[in-house]
Structures are given as structure tokens and as C-alpha cells.
Amino acid sequence: MISLAGITLVADPVGALYWPDEKLLVVADLHLEKGSAFAARGVLLPPYDTATTLARLARLIERYAPRLVIALGDSFHDGDGPLRMAPGDRAALTALQRGRDWVWIAGNHDPDLPDDIGGRLADLLAFGPLTFRHEPSERRSDGEIAGHLHPVARVAQRGRAVSRRCFAGDGRRLVMPAFGAYAGGLNVRDRAIFGLFGTLAFTAHMLGASRLYAIAAERCLPD
Amino acid sequence: MLASADAPYLFGSLKRVILDELHALVVSKRGDLLSLGLARLFRLAPKLTSIGLSATVAEPEELARFMVPQHGGATAQARADLIIAEGGAPPHVTMLDTRERLPWAGHSARHALDEIYRLIQAHRTTLVFVNTRSQAESIFQELWHLNDDNLAIALHHGSLDVAQRRKVETAMASGRLRAVVCTSSLDLGVDWGDVDLVINVGAPKGASRLLQRIGRANHRMDEPSKGVLVPANRFEVLECRAALDAIAENAQDTPPLRLGALDVLAQHVLGCACGEPFLGDELYAEVTTAAPYAGLTRADFDAVVDFVATGGYALKAYERFARIRQGKDGFWRISNPNVAQRYRLNIGTIVAADMLKVRLLRSRASKVIPRGGRLLGEVEEYFIETMVPGDTFVFAGEILKYEALVEDEVYVSRSTAEDPKVPAYEGGKFPLSTYLAARVRGIIAHPKAWRQLPAQVREWLEIQEWRSQLPGVGELLVETFPRGNKHYLICYPFEGRLAHQTLGMLLTRRLERARLRPMGFVANEYALAVWGLGDVAQRIARGDLALAELFNEDMLGDDLEAWLAESALMKRAFRNCAIIAGLIERRFPGEEKSRRQVTISTDLVYDVLRSHQPDHVLLRAARADAATGLLHVRRLADMLSRIRGRIVHKALDHVSPLAVPVMLEIGREMVYGEAADSLLAEAADELVKEAMQ
Numbered sequence: 001m002i003s004l005a006g007i008t009l010v011a012d013p014v015g016a017l018y019w020p021d022e023k024l025l026v027v028a029d030l031h032l033e034k035g036s037a038f039a040a041r042g043v044l045l046p047p048y049d050t051a052t053t054l055a056r057l058a059r060l061i062e063r064y065a066p067r068l069v070i071a072l073g074d075s076f077h078d079g080d081g082p083l084r085m086a087p088g089d090r091a092a093l094t095a096l097q098r099g100r101d102w103v104w105i106a107g108n109h110d111p112d113l114p115d116d117i118g119g120r121l122a123d124l125l126a127f128g129p130l131t132f133r134h135e136p137s138e139r140r141s142d143g144e145i146a147g148h149l150h151p152v153a154r155v156a157q158r159g160r161a162v163s164r165r166c167f168a169g170d171g172r173r174l175v176m177p178a179f180g181a182y183a184g185g186l187n188v189r190d191r192a193i194f195g196l197f198g199t200l201a202f203t204a205h206m207l208g209a210s211r212l213y214a215i216a217a218e219r220c221l222p223d
Numbered sequence: 224m225l226a227s228a229d230a231p232y233l234f235g236s237l238k239r240v241i242l243d244e245l246h247a248l249v250v251s252k253r254g255d256l257l258s259l260g261l262a263r264l265f266r267l268a269p270k271l272t273s274i275g276l277s278a279t280v281a282e283p284e285e286l287a288r289f290m291v292p293q294h295g296g297a298t299a300q301a302r303a304d305l306i307i308a309e310g311g312a313p314p315h316v317t318m319l320d321t322r323e324r325l326p327w328a329g330h331s332a333r334h335a336l337d338e339i340y341r342l343i344q345a346h347r348t349t350l351v352f353v354n355t356r357s358q359a360e361s362i363f364q365e366l367w368h369l370n371d372d373n374l375a376i377a378l379h380h381g382s383l384d385v386a387q388r389r390k391v392e393t394a395m396a397s398g399r400l401r402a403v404v405c406t407s408s409l410d411l412g413v414d415w416g417d418v419d420l421v422i423n424v425g426a427p428k429g430a431s432r433l434l435q436r437i438g439r440a441n442h443r444m445d446e447p448s449k450g451v452l453v454p455a456n457r458f459e460v461l462e463c464r465a466a467l468d469a470i471a472e473n474a475q476d477t478p479p480l481r482l483g484a485l486d487v488l489a490q491h492v493l494g495c496a497c498g499e500p501f502l503g504d505e506l507y508a509e510v511t512t513a514a515p516y517a518g519l520t521r522a523d524f525d526a527v528v529d530f531v532a533t534g535g536y537a538l539k540a541y542e543r544f545a546r547i548r549q550g551k552d553g554f555w556r557i558s559n560p561n562v563a564q565r566y567r568l569n570i571g572t573i574v575a576a577d578m579l580k581v582r583l584l585r586s587r588a589s590k591v592i593p594r595g596g597r598l599l600g601e602v603e604e605y606f607i608e609t610m611v612p613g614d615t616f617v618f619a620g621e622i623l624k625y626e627a628l629v630e631d632e633v634y635v636s637r638s639t640a641e642d643p644k645v646p647a648y649e650g651g652k653f654p655l656s657t658y659l660a661a662r663v664r665g666i667i668a669h670p671k672a673w674r675q676l677p678a679q680v681r682e683w684l685e686i687q688e689w690r691s692q693l694p695g696v697g698e699l700l701v702e703t704f705p706r707g708n709k710h711y712l713i714c715y716p717f718e719g720r721l722a723h724q725t726l727g728m729l730l731t732r733r734l735e736r737a738r739l740r741p742m743g744f745v746a747n748e749y750a751l752a753v754w755g756l757g758d759v760a761q762r763i764a765r766g767d768l769a770l771a772e773l774f775n776e777d778m779l780g781d782d783l784e785a786w787l788a789e790s791a792l793m794k795r796a797f798r799n800c801a802i803i804a805g806l807i808e809r810r811f812p813g814e815e816k817s818r819r820q821v822t823i824s825t826d827l828v829y830d831v832l833r834s835h836q837p838d839h840v841l842l843r844a845a846r847a848d849a850a851t852g853l854l855h856v857r858r859l860a861d862m863l864s865r866i867r868g869r870i871v872h873k874a875l876d877h878v879s880p881l882a883v884p885v886m887l888e889i890g891r892e893m894v895y896g897e898a899a900d901s902l903l904a905e906a907a908d909e910l911v912k913e914a915m916q
Contacts, residue, residue: 182828
């Protein structure tokens with residue numbers, strides 16, 4: 001459970017956020033078709049990333065049966081991603097969208113998704129006390145949920161360092177972990193992330209196998 | 224140059240290739256690549272002859288196969304002619320008979336430093352060989368503590384900065400140094416005439432390797448080389464004895480030839496295409512003339528070509544992004560010139576570990592790390608990954624404080640700390656050779672051979688015989704005993720740390736299934752200790768646990784697969800294969816990227832590929848690497864089959880003398896520094912009393 005602007009949200013260890021009262025599911029930075037974007041530049045990564053990410057998302061949707069899904073931007077690795085999608089993956093996406101609302105928030109990688117991608121396109125979405133957007137705003141802004149930064153936390157225990165994707169939040173704003181199979185990470189001790197909170201007084205909720213582990217940012221290690 | 228279109232013109236009239244220290248080349252992926260290059264040269268240059276040189280090789284016939292084209296698959300036996308040179312004077316090697324107490328465990332050889340220093344004083348120039356970089360660092364430091372005469376003693380190892388190494392080499396060549404503490408970085412080739420003594424600290428690991436090192440002294444045919452072995456603990460005494468016996472018999476134990484790696488073949492295939500278009504049939508025929516690839520199946524070759532072309536995926540998604548394409552005439556060609564340019568930028572990226580540069584921090588007025596600063600050398604990335612800023616370690620002969628990691632550079636400052644967090648001993652990159660292991664087992668099993676051992680070691684073995692028993696030559700001795708509130712199982716396979724670690728990993732899985740609640744294990748070169756809450760001896764006595772089943776060879780089937788799949792080892796192996804095979808590029812045109820900057824993590828790629836295409840050629844290459852290089856699965860398999868039906872169980876009521884060294888390793892990796900040492904010392908005295916009374 002993560003509390004934000006007085007709202008209690010379920011943080012799933014897969015790296016998604018669920019708002020039970022509104023039956024609302026949020027995922028950030030899917031980076032679909034990142035593999036084929038690399039392939040187009042000659043780096044022939046395994047072409048299974050989109051299928052992997054969508055299968056992960058399907059399991060979440062099955063578990064929570066949300067009324068609304070918000071994809072928090074950078075859902076595709078680049079603007080041509082939807083065109084390169086394999087027919088099977090495309091059908092899987094359409095099946096996930098069926099029977100529920102779906103909002104694509106625009107990201108810097110995918111500012112102009114085609115209309116036929118299904119669901120609605122938006123730059124930003126306000127929902128009660130919460131605001132959903134891709135890039136965190138520079139000003140301190142209560143109730144903001146964003147993605148973009150792919151936060152990762154690193155801790156050492158008994159001489160062994162462990163690195164995991166994480167939610168980074170201070171009770172007022174929250175940065176979500178990247179969800180995509182090929183999405184990389186940025187250390188929470190990087191200025192781009194801790195700068196958002198002004199100080200190290202925030203928490204990294206690291207993704208474990210079956211639960212989250214809340215670690216004070218002060219205890220996290222830089223790279 | 225072999226990958227250029229001019230290659231036929233450049234090399235067509237080549238007459239001779241000389242391969243020096245060939246035995247050291249053929250055991251790695253470099254050797255695989257070399258063999259493929261040779262195969263190509265033999266095709267381009269019909270008049271080519273090859274000459275290979277080696278002073279220490281167990282199976283010269285295998286090297287002779289490596290040097291010439293093989294025709295007829297895995298069973299082909301074409302060989303170069305073999306010329307055996309007259310041996311020089313036999314080396315004069317002895318073991319230091321220390322007057323100090325021989326340590327039970329550890330590799331520091333601290334007890335013998337005084338004696339080593341006196342040997343240095345008594346000789347003109349001494350090389351002090353050690354097994355690991357961290358050992359080199361700590362022995363160098365300790366020698367300087369003793370160095371009241373201010374003798375010129377220097378340090379040389381593979382991760383020091385090149386400029387610094389060259390300086391030491393020049394000083395050495397001009398006779399200005401009295402001693403150099405070094406690692407295998409000086410094993411080969413360097414011919415420094417004036418060395419009159421070689422000291423080998425720690426276990427020799429292999430007879431051939433030791434001979435190569437001793438040969439650094441008196442590099443002249445007619446004079447004997449002089450060497451002194453300094454064992455750092457009791458087991459190493461046995462290993463040194465075994466090596467001395469092997470040297471006396473002039474026995475060699477270099478490892479056998481390896482099977483050619485598929486990731487290296489992928490790099491070669493792309494290189495061939497960058498040179499000139501190729502036909503699958505012809506290139507397959509050429510590749511299989513290289514001895515390591517003589518047994519390569521056509522299916523595997525085609526899988527590698529498919530990987531080079533479009534990634535080799537079952538899902539055919541990348542036809543339009545192919546790097547090489549087959550034309551209607553059957554020839555494979557690169558699809559555009561960029562492919563060749565990028566290949567040339569990334570060629571030869573055969574590296575064992577990712578290295579980070581170590582720089583001395585200039586000054587630190589603010590929190591910002593200023594870039595630049597004096598370059599001290601390189602360290603393995605995984606070593607730094609386990610450290611926290613503020614930790615201290617010994618490097619380049621100084622105690623340094625880890626400050627920050629910026630991209631691929633580690634920033635450090637000089638530390639005033641007296642007790643550095645010296646890196647945990649890594650066991651050395653060279654495992655105990657199978658040959659020496661067998662000899663050590665032989666010495667232990669035959670009390671008559673003990674006459675040549677120091678009295679302390681003899682006494683240790685005698686008490687073992689009385690308190691428990693000695694492991695027989697073809698047997699596996701398994702001891703069980705309670706200690707504290709835990710139950711211990713110790714076995715003595717003598718197959719090296721890597722094979723033992725694999726065994727420990729697999730045994731704990733099995734004990735877990737038998738509800739014996741194992742809690743951990745620790746391995747050294749000779750033994751494995753597993754401990755847990757369940758009483759193994761009691762279960763054996765009751766007849767509901769059989770050691771024969773616990774040590775059954777079938778553990779190398781599903782259990783191994785299941786463990787491998789989730790192991791970090793596999794991810795490291797996969798990353799290396801992905802880089803060598805050219806899946807991930809380190810360098811792009813116009814910019815040099817370090818691995819830390821590569822925009823995709825190979826760990827993520829590994830996870831995705833493993834779940835969708837577990838038989839992909841790169842996963843197979845990674846598995847082969849892990850099994851041979853990191854896990855020593857073959858060695859473990861041979862051992863399990865050797866001891867089948869010959870497991871001897873001793874249920875003891877407390878720890879045996881032979882078990883003490885491995886018991887002392889428990890917890891070693893967790894604690895460092897002074898406190899840890901005194902803890903260890905305490906534990907040691909207590910254990911020894913218990914075992915020997």
C-alpha cells in the first residue's frame with residue numbers, strides 16, 4: 001500500500017499501481033517495440049519484448065479487472081512502434097482494451113500515437129486529488145503520479161549489493177517504475193530523481209518477488 | 224586484416240606462421256578465434272606452414288592438431304610434426320620448511336614473510352609469484368613493513384596501469400630491482416636474464432604452470448632454475464609436495480583442448496562476410512578444418528549464420544533488418560557497408576571481465592567529482608559493485624578509499640586507514656589441476672609418503688587417521704558431526720573450488736527436498752562443508768537417507784538446469800557471449816561507448832530470451848561457458864562417477880582435523896579487517912583444540 005494525497009493505492013510488485021475505489025490501473029513506460037527499434041538500427045535484440053510486456057499486463061488486468069487503464073507515457077519506444085507491431089501482439093493489445101476505458105498519456109518517446117491504437121490520447125489526466133502525467137513537473141505538486149525516470153534503487157546487505165526497480169515517493173508525489181521488458185533504470189540517488197523531492201526524505205519501494213520493500217532513500221546507494 | 228577484401232592479396236603468398244607459448248593460447252576463446260583465423264590463412268595461402276612453440280605441454284599431439292587443417296570432422300587426426308628439444312638442466316626446486324606455525328587456512332602466507340624477506344636479501348633478483356591480485360597487494364605491503372634495508376621491491380600485476388607496469392619491467396631489465404611481487408601477468412615470455420630465484424607463494428595449482436614460473440629464473444639452457452615454494456596453509460603443503468614430485472618426474476598437466484565456442488564463431492562468420500561474400504558450404508568446410516571446430520555440426524553452423532543474419536530467432540521478425548543476406552547465387556553478403564564499419568569497431572572484444580579505470584581524485588572542494596586525475600589501473604567491475612563509498616581497499620600498493628563511480632571510472636582517494644578492506648580472496652583464476660589433485664589424494668592415502676612432509680603436517684594427518692579416517696584414493700570420505708546447534712556434513716572430493724561450489728549448490732537443493740533444512744555451504748580447493756538444522760547422520764542411521772542417492776550423478780540433470788536458470792553466473796556468461804557474438808555492441812561509429820553506457824541491459828535481454836527461446840544459440844554458448852569455465856561441471860561429473868559405490872561415511876561427535884581448514888572458511892567472505900582476523904583466530908584455536916585433543 002502506498003498513500004498519496006490521502007488516497008490509498010495498491011502498489012503491485014510487478015511495478016503497477018491500482019486504485020481500488022476507482023477500479024483504476026496505472027502502468028508507466030511500457031516501451032513497446034523497443035526490440036524492433038534497436039533492430040532497425042542493426043542491433044538485433046530478441047523480438048519478444050512486446051509480447052513479454054503485454055503478457056505481464058494481461059496478468060495484472062486479469063487480477064484486478066480494472067474499469068480504466070492508464071498507460072503513463074512512453075508506451076511505445078518510438079512513434080513508428082505501432083506500425084512495427086506483430087499482428088499477434090496487436091490483437092493481444094486490442095483484447096486487453098476491450099470492455100474498459102484506456103488512456104494513453106503522451107510521452108517524450110511517443111508524443112503522437114495514431115488514433116487507431118484504441119482508447120483515448122491525453123497529455124495529462126486529473127482524477128480527484130490525483131494528477132497523472134508522463135514527466136514529473138518541476139514544481140512540487142501534490143498528488144502527482146508520473147513515470148519517465150525509470151527509478152531503480154540499490155542497497156547493500158552483508159557485502160552484497162542488490163538493485164531493483166522501485167516506486168519513489170514522499171507521500172505527496174510518486175514516480176513509478178518502468179514496466180517494459182527492455183526498459184532500463186536510473187538510480188534514485190541521481191539528481192534527476194532526488195532533485196524532485198528536494199531532499200533525500202523520500203522512500204524507494206523496491207520491487208521484490210512477491211511484495212515491495214520500503215527503503216529510505218538515505219539508505220540507498222549511488223551507482 | 225583477414226576481414227578485408229584485400230585479404231587474399233595480402234596473405235596469398237604467406238609462407239610461415241609462428242605461434243609462441245601455444246599451450247597458453249589454446250585454452251581460451253582467444254584460441255578459438257586464432258584457430259578460425261588460421262583455418263582461413265591456410266585456405267588463402269596454399270604454401271603456408273605453421274610452427275608452434277611450447278615448453279610446458281601435457282599433450283603435444285593436441286597442439287599439433289591445432290596447428291594444421293583438419294579434414295574429416297571430429298575424428299580427423301592431421302598433426303604437425305613434433306620436435307622435442309633437449310631438456311635443459313632440471314630445475315632446483317624446494318619447499319620452504321618454515322620454523323613458524325603453519326596456518327590452518329587462508330592464503331596470506333603472513334607466517335613466512337620474514338623468511339621470504341631473508342631469501343630476497345640473499346639473492347640478486349627475486350621474482351615472488353602469487354596467485355591473485357589481492358595476494359600480490361597484501362604481500363607487497365607486508366614486505367615493505369619488514370624492509371629495513373630499503374631493498375628495491377616492486378609490484379606487478381595485470382590490473383595496474385600499463386605505464387606503471389612498463390616502468391617496473393624496465394627497472395627490472397636494467398637490474399635496479401631486488402624483487403618483484405607479481406601474478407600470472409609475468410608467467411609467460413618475459414626474459415629477464417638476471418633473476419636468480421623464483422619464489423612461488425601459495426598453491427602451485429598445476430605442475431606445468433609451476434614449471435613455467437620457475438623457468439623465469441636463469442633463463443639459460445645449461446643452468447638450473449632455482450625455485451622455492453611457500454605454502455600458505457596445510458593443504459597447500461600437500462599440493463606443493465605433489466607438484467615437487469611431478470616436477471621430479473617431468474610430468475605435465477596442461478588442460479586438454481576446448482571445444483570451439485559458438486559466440487566466437489559468430490564473430491568470425493560476420494568478419495568473413497565483411498571481407499568477401501561466402502558460400503555456406505565452403506565456409507563450413509573451412510571452419511571445420513580448425514581443430515576446436517572439427518566436430519561442429521552443420522546444424523550448429525547454420526544456426527550461427529542465421530544468428531549473424533537476423534538474430535537467429537524462431538519468430539522471423541527481422542528479415543528486413545538482416546545484417547547479411549543470401550543472394551540468388553547462394554553467396555552471403557553484408558547488406559550494407561555500415562555493417563562492416565561496425566564490425567571493425569567491435570572486433571576482438573574478447574574480455575573476461577568488465578574492467579573499470581581507477582583514478583586518484585584530484586581534490587574535493589565541493590560535492591562534485593572533478594573528472595580526470597592520475598590513472599592507477601583497472602579493477603573488475605563486480606569487485607566495485609559490492610563496495611560502498613567510503614570502503615577502503617589495497618590497490619597499486621596503497622590503501623585507497625572508494626569515493627565514487629562515474630560512468631566507467633572509479634574515483635578513489637588515499638586513505639589513512641590502517642586496516643584496509645582487502646578484497647576477499649577469490650581462490651585464484653587457476654583451479655587445482657586434476658592431475659595434482661590425484662597426486663594429493665595419493666599422498667594422503669599413503670602414510671609412507673608422509674616422511675617427506677613437515678612434522679606439523681604429518682601430525683595433522685596422523686590425528687585425522689586416529690580420530691576419523693583418511694580418504695582413500697578412489698573413495699569419497701563424508702564426515703558428519705554436530706557443532707553448536709547445527710549439523711555439519713563435510714566431504715573431500717579434491718576437485719577444486721569451482722567444482723565444489725557447484726556441488727554445494729546442488730547438494731543444498733537436495734537436502735532441502737529431504738527436509739534437512741540446509742542453511743549454507745562453503746567450499747575450498749579440497750573440501751566442501753554443508754550445514755543445516757537437520758541431523759544428516761541420524762537420518763542415515765535410520766535408513767531413510769542414502770548418501771549414494773544424495774551424491775547421485777543425476778543431480779547434473781534437472782537440478783543443475785533449475786539452479787542455472789536463476790543464477791547470476793548465467794547472466795554474466797550471457798553478457799560476455801552477447802558482446803563477443805556481436806549482439807550488443809560496445810562501440811558505435813563516431814563514439815566510444817563503455818559497457819556501462821550501452822543503452823540496453825543484457826540481463827533484461829537474457830530474461831526475455833530465456834522465457835521465449837531457451838535453445839537460442841547464445842543461450843547455448845552461455846551455458847557451455849558457465850559449465851566449463853565457471854562451474855566445472857565436467858570435473859564434477861567425473862568425480863561423481865568415480866566415487867559411485869565408494870562413499871565412506873564417518874559419523875563423528877565433533878569436528879575432525881581434516882575438516883578444520885574448510886570450517887575456517889565459513890563466514891570469511893562476510894567480515895574484514897582486524898576484528899575479523901581476531902574472530903577467526905579465536906575460532907581457529909577453539910576448533911583446533913576440539914579436533915586434535
